[in-house]
Amino acid sequence: MTVTPPFDAPPSRSFGRRPFLCRLSALGLLAAFGRTAAAGDLPSGLEGTEVGHVLFDPEGGGILEQGAADRPFIPASVAKLPTVAAALALLGPDHRFTTSLLGTGPLRDGVLEGDLILQGGGDPSLATEGLQSLLDALRATGLRQVAGRFLHASGPLPELPEIDSGQPWAAPYNTGVGGLSVNYNRALLVWRPAAGGPPRPELLSVADAARLPLDSVAVRPVPAGGPFPVLPDGVDRWLAAPPGGEAAARWLPVARPGLAAASLLRRLAAAGGLPLPTPQMAPQMAPQMASQAGGVADGAAVLATLDSPPLAELARRLLRHSNNLSAEVIGLAAARRLDGTVATLERSAALLQGMLTRKPLEGGGWAGLRLANHSGLGTGSRATPRQMAALLRAGGPALWELLPGEEDGKALPPGVHAKSGTLAYVKGLAGLLTAASGRRLGFVLFIADAGRRAALDAALDRRVTTAPPEAQGWALRARAVQAGMLDRWVSTY
Template sequence: MVHSLSRRFFISALAAFSASPTVARPVDRSLRPVARPGTPTLPKAETIETLLARAKLSGGLSCAVADPHSGEILEGRAANAVLPPASVTKAVTALYALDRLGPNHRFRTRLIATKPVQNGVLQGDLILAGGGDPTLDTEALAQLAKTLKASGLREVRGRFLLYAGALPYLRQIDDSQPDHVGYNPAISGLSLNYNRVHFEWKRAGAGWGVTMDARSANYRPEVQISRMAVIKRQVPVYTYQQKGSTDHWTVASGALGKGGARWLPVRRPDLYAGEVFRTLARAHGIVLPKEKVVKSLPGGTTLATHQSPILREILRGMLKYSTNLSAEMVGLAATQSGGKSPSSLRTSGQAMTRWAKQRLGMQQAKFLDHSGLGDGSRLSAQDMVAALTTAQARTQLGPLLKQITLRDAKGKPNTRHPLKVVAKTGTLNFASSLAGYVTAPDGRQMAFAIFTADDKRRRVLKKDERERPEGGRAWNRRSKSLQQTLLERWGGVYGG
């Protein structure tokens, strides 16, 4: 609950073949594996039920481990039970985007002139046209401004227009999240800095000095599209109100301490990008009128273009940092590539669900978004290993997954652990997931999926409890410990 947030916590918070028939067969009990002759096992190859009892983890468990080439499930427990996949959803989104857009796809952000530039003067309009790039940042806008100057443009006598229609505008990813969490921003075809604004405060006499800027490595342009006021109170820590096109925030003085910073979500990313570009252009002597959004893209001549990294690299970053905005934007773009523009994340998630059933053999899958942030998505371990054992996943997804370092008996990272794991993690309130590939000491690779969730505790959470629910951190630690012991069991039983 908000009133339980300590100052200490507040400050810390700142800083292609189908699946085989074997995979399709429901697995709802622990199979009895037999260790292969000559294959060493862990000292105690305890059953899944024993490991689960020791974890003292409330809620449900769905897990499965399979041979990645044949698709044969080696062992599972309630493998066909559906649970919230959390950010493991992003692994499916990566496969969806790779299939629909291609690994070398790039997103373009352009500056377009509606009339010719003559003697450095544009009599027509200048358009900043977004192309759905989830990685566009202030550095990229600064380079566009520099290129525009180098083209010879000195003056714009028409309008400064913004086009964000490459993707549908959505005010936020999930409306059940607290207003202030940076991982739940708006979505737009023209986005900037993952649609977050940098809020910083410093003690100044009896009060605090605050800034709201579009910070990057080399630039700190302040913005007016998002504003902050410090209010003398203890709770709530934040309040939010949208007035017109401007985000108005207040923060409790009692939570600020001497200084700090955090990223806050932006609800009008198109106007945010436009304001920042206008500031950067002014630094090059090009004064632009106040930005205006247009719904259709006028024709004209492209004066400057910024290209995103190739999709494969965007997805690698998305999987490593679990970036919700990247997942939603590439997922929407993948759906849109089929010729229909989705009106919501739900309709786009449903399109990905149909694709996953057809291409990956995920018969029980239900996706309502592309990041896993929303509550309605459901996935079983059986379906996830069905996806992971396709040739597409092994060759395209596997190399993009993050290496997971397992821990020693004291809970410290153990870089010498005999098991090597590449996977996607997922964490929601009282839901934790892990899916990917584990390599045993003898070199044998296995595909696995582990989903845990306590739906009863999830259902009773209030909106203001979702950033740090009581008991959530301890529950998550127990789940992650169970995940490691399951991997160690499988490595010991099925590999040397």
């Protein structure tokens, strides 16, 4: 089963799209950008922009080049590197997350005399195909009817409605988070033609196997012509205008991932001849009880299970596709090894940060480092180039071997394997490169315009999902500076 995770983000006021760049043939110009950026003399259009970098030996830690190495920057998705490093250390690369179907009563003559429970185990890759596999295993037990309730539970992890409250409401990368998630917690809004009337909206859960209606999320059509085509109308309830000249389909975040997974499983079960009651949240997993680690599994019999791929493979996909949900779920699971009651992303990220920063850091030290969550979504996190370099080194080969490169479809030069991070007026890249001499070097590069970034945050309108054009132009120029510095490092060393 292979479901491609969605990329982090389309353009937004808080999280801009990674711009597509054709390969630039003017390497001399790019190299010049790299030299001027290192010297603090940036090309036109980047006035007010700051560049911080560290080029270092990943084995011994010695620094070959540095600039503004102790200045704090917003790391954006580069923050996924310490998340993966901590998770590999705490859970191990072979760790698997288990999704289960449980029964609270005996199974007699095909009837479950009790409740059926769909319990998550933190698998960020669970998809429609996995739910179908669970149902196939359930049928193999002989179950044909459920006398009790159909419940869903987030298992050992809390369920949260969104990652960062500073994002647009309709941002598909700012999904709900929980131990029970499906199809990356996104819904596809499509408009179906209707005979003799306006098109009607429908929300689908999308996987490789099928696109199925998502019964837990609803949309109500409103007249076209307003400035905001999609607005929230409650939790997993939307107001949407017909697309008009815009694309006829768009992604939306799912805020109640456990209910979405249970609703999808119920639909699949019905198609296979197994009617299930309307899903309900298990009482023990109500919001006020979300910090309880035990969930509802105690005393229930296991009827079917599904294991995720090993953590190393999940982490490889996470770094390649930069999926925020995967980072948050994996980070929460790792933090639960340190504190089984942690119930917020901020506290969870702080626990992993504490684990990774036990050893003192020479130079500027760890002062000012802040990981606000596990994905880097939002502007609450801060890290200096020196700090991020130390975190990258702490991950060691287990992390380094998972870094994506050109062969993974990334716009990186040959021999460069790194994790990028992008927000409007924020650009970051950290990883390893192989220089022309054959030497392997580590690097961290942050580029940001703090003033324009702060102005965007101050003017945040959660109804708006597109970045201003000037931010997209800035991103193109920052990407050229980044490419120039990489080219210079590769050719010089």
